[in-house]
Amino acid sequence: MPINWFPGHMNSTRQAIKDRVKAGLDVVIELLDARLPGSSANPLLAALTTGRPSLKVLNKQDLADPPITGDWLDHYNAQPHTRAIGLDAGDKAPARALIKACRELAPLRGDMHKPLRVLICGIPNVGKSTLINTLVGKRATKTGDEPGITKIEQKIVLENGFYLFDTPGMLWPRIAIEQSGYHLAASGAIGRNAFDEDEVALELIATLKRRYPERLQERYGLAKLDERTPDDAVLEAIGLKRGAKVRGGGVQMHKAAEALLVDFRGGSLGRITLETPEEMTAWRQAAADAEAQKALALEAARLAEKEKRSGKRQSASGDA
Incomplete structure (x- = not known):
């Protein structure tokens, strides 16, 4: 994201x-x-x-x-x-x-x-x-x-x-580590118009299923969870428990997402940490590798375009 x-x-x-x-x-x-x-x-x-x-x-x-x-x-x-x-x-x-x-x-x-x-x-x-x-x-x-x-x-x-x-709170212009973007959004550090709350809530559910499934079960009265339980199914269940229903028995998923994020930010889910030092080190390295690959691809494209223009000039000179 x-x-x-x-x-x-x-x-x-x-x-x-x-x-x-x-x-x-x-x-x-x-x-x-x-x-x-x-x-x-x-x-x-x-x-x-x-x-x-x-x-x-x-x-x-x-x-x-x-x-x-x-x-x-x-x-x-x-x-x-x-x-x-x-x-x-x-x-x-x-x-x-x-x-x-x-x-x-x-x-x-x-x-x-x-x-x-x-x-x-x-x-x-x-x-x-x-x-x-x-x-x-x-x-x-x-x-x-x-x-x-x-x-x-x-x-x-x-x-x-x-x-x-x-000084005023300050982020940085571009958040290169995808997981950090989700975590910052979930914590409330980023203006709500800058991200999709439903997407952030689903990512938060994925983390909580892996690390604190019992917190979700206790807070929302859910059945036993594991990592195989679909994230959207968990969010839908949260919506049903929090009254985010629509006519016909469906769930307003956006309201369910808002409820989950409010609970996380306020501590209603208990004492939770979303990342470890080892995970952060791995994410940072992966982001650096991706940036390096992107830079290499851009340089290769630039050189290819340069050779293409050079070839056209040589062709035009030969025709003359």
Whole structure:
């Protein structure tokens, strides 16, 4: 499912990050969705902030599968100049751990003469504004359940010598990893006009059948499921249980898809993680291989066209 969702304000966000890096930046906090820690990591942000210490925060960990969250924390903590912690943005005490972790990443900064300059970023709807409000103890930023609430950069003083620069949620112009596109859409990070909810719901069902079939059975009172059960049959059964019926006994599949996505985003299906570090590594490699093959095909087509034009010119010269 190709997804290209890059509203105008995201271009200004990209420029704001570039300007902040030039002005001086000590640590980059990237909020990730603990249910999709690989898909929610922004490669554009990594390119813009190369060389800066990074704190990866797996937000909404209370909605994610604990053992897999542990695997992701190990994965990120093994990377150079990187720390990773799990967080529930609604819990004030763990939120303060951000300040401690940032000071450990940049130990030579953090007083009035050399303030610690921290940029906090994340994909849309990852819970960043809620987290900041928890950190400062007041409503410092607008919050909502739609992507794109924050539109401009904000500077927040969390402590003496600790400056936090908040930026709007930002995706990247082209999501090359197909599975990431589905996961981001399912989480609510992408504007609803940019994808087909029915298709996303079916892909979510395929993942849940493989990893958490009992959650579907418990939530919707379904018969025992396995990977052989057709995805559309599961979605239809969900629609019947949720009252998405039409005259004649059919099901409004779109309403069934909406119900499933709302339940997933709100945590009604239980603690779920859609991807592992190993899966993400394999998907990323497959996407890179596909891009390389596409580039080779385009180059071959370009050379063939060049030879064709050259042959025509030689033919025309011979006729003359």
